[in-house]
Amino acid sequence: MLGVAALAISGNNAAAQGTATIYALSVALYRAGSMVKGLFQGRWGIDLLAVTAICSTAVVGEYIASLVIVLMLTGGEALEDFAHGRATRELRSLLERTPRIAHREEAGGVVEEVGVDIVGPGDILLVKPAETVPVDGRLLSDAGTFDESALTGESLPAERLAGDLLLSGSVNGADAIRMVATSSASDSQYSQVVALVREAAASRAPTVRLADRYAVPFTLIAFVLAGAAWWLSQDPVRFVQVLVVATPCPLLIAAPVAFLAGTSRAAKAGVIIKDAGTLEQLSRVKTAVFDKTGTLTQGRPVLTGIRLAAGAVLSQDDLLQLAASAEQYSSHIFAASVIAAARERGLPLLPATGASEHATNGVGAHVGSRRVLVGKPGFIKENTTGFERTPLEGGQLAVYVGVGEKFAGTLIMSDPLRANAVETLAELRRLGVTQTMLLTGDTSSTAQHIADSAGIGNVQAECLPSDKVAAVAAIPVRPVMMVGDGVNDAPVLAAADVGIAMGAKGATAASESADVVIMLDDLSRAALAVDIGQYTMRIARLSIWTGILLSFGLMAVATLGVIPAVAGALLQEFVDLATILNALRALGRRPGNRRPTAQAPAVSSARVRPQVQSDGPGPALE
16 A cells, blocks of 8 residues: 555556555455355355445546555454454453462472472462462461452452462462462363353354344445435446445444453453353343352351250350360261351360261261260151250251250251342342242242242242253243352253353353353352343444444435545544444443442352251252
8 A cells, every 4th residue: 555655646646546456456356255255154245345345446446445445444353353352351361360380399398390280189389479379279378368359350359378278360469378289270260260261252142143134234225325326326436435435344343342342341250251142141131040058048057046955954055065076077068067156156176086977967976975966856866865856937957966865955057148139139120130030959948938038939949950950941931040059050050041150160060051150159240240241232232233323324425425435435434433432332330330249259169069958967959
């Protein structure tokens, strides 16, 4: 193009026109090849207008206009690249922070720098200040502060104590720490996040295909208007003047940029949208289905009361201390809750011997000179005298305790509703979700209590994973969004129109089956995902129609012959710019949107959660 300009300035117009025509026709030939390839991919009419406009301007001698069209096409691609880079900034930031090296302690305390790929479980690692944690592990130092925003979207630093889980991809604070690796790099959380992000970045939204279909009527109307202008004016230049303002760049650019911007915004909030079509499905969700334990509830039972057996000589603190001392050797979820309750009251755990866990029933151990049993009512009734079943209210859970050969009392526990559960459901209703349902493997009384507390009208309790899949498949009001966690939720997450794995951090079977992975253990992010889907699709469609209507307006004016071909080509470039800038609005948060309430990140959801039953520890169904 610079050569053409030099020839024109020197006064050699014939050579300038010839050179420009050859160059423009070469570009048109190249675009024709792209057009044929697009036809085989089902993309009708996208390049036909551009090729016709270039050829027609060259034929009628408007070589400057043909160069402007070529410049417009290449400039439009450059603008799209810029918009793509802006929209995917947050996605790329995740990829760029992938750990590559680790400092491993060798024999004699020598620290050696090694590639992260050769680190294995059990290796002792040193993480320097401001360094990225290379693999999943546990903290050996007394304490540390870590930036987990790349994983969870939570900007506040997370404080970790000795023994706490450290996630690969988090950034160490101001002090060097020591840790022991528990996973290899390929099995660590951050590698799973990177895989999800790459999958999201490589996908193509259905709305983009919808934009391709817009090209067919758009192209037909453009040719009809251009042909009518030529026929009415009997001037072929008028045909060119209409076509140069009718290039389909807005259709090519708007939807991809809006989708990538929405995905980027979601990733920044700790919500990984794995599949491009999920954004459109999220925007149309009408039914929301929830798992109970660990989703609507905190998944960590807390002690709410202690009831002593009739004639008991122990105090409440004595009973709790003995139960916690026996439970310290149990892996059941209730064990951790009982121990936590004892520690909150400042009760030290007593040494225990002869501990044995009775699968699905309870645990027994000798604490001092006394045999202590903790578990289900049937287990305690069979092994003690004086047993009495404790009456419970909705949502309460009972852990029974026997001391010696006598029934000693009951620990009353509950799995409380998440603090933001009611607000999240209200937000979903505001977003147009008309139906809600609770699916759980828990007992009917407990499930109904949680549903009533959260404002959910439809409840199905005591469900096996296959029952949940059947229930979701039978829902008539669709699309259906299922929110859950844990391995047993994987089938129903895959069966739903949109499956959302919450707090899974990319490492569980649930996250592999889900369409959306929420990295932060925060229920409100489910509503935020729906909000982002609706806003992104609204922006995508608005951007498409903005470009189409502006182009139609310019075409209508051009039929009157008042827009020269060169000016029309330049005006179309402003249409492209307006389309891109409007699509990039999907990066921002809509005015009035509330930032979701952050909760402490879950350590992991990779275990099967035990079923919470009202009569004590039970089998792992929920």
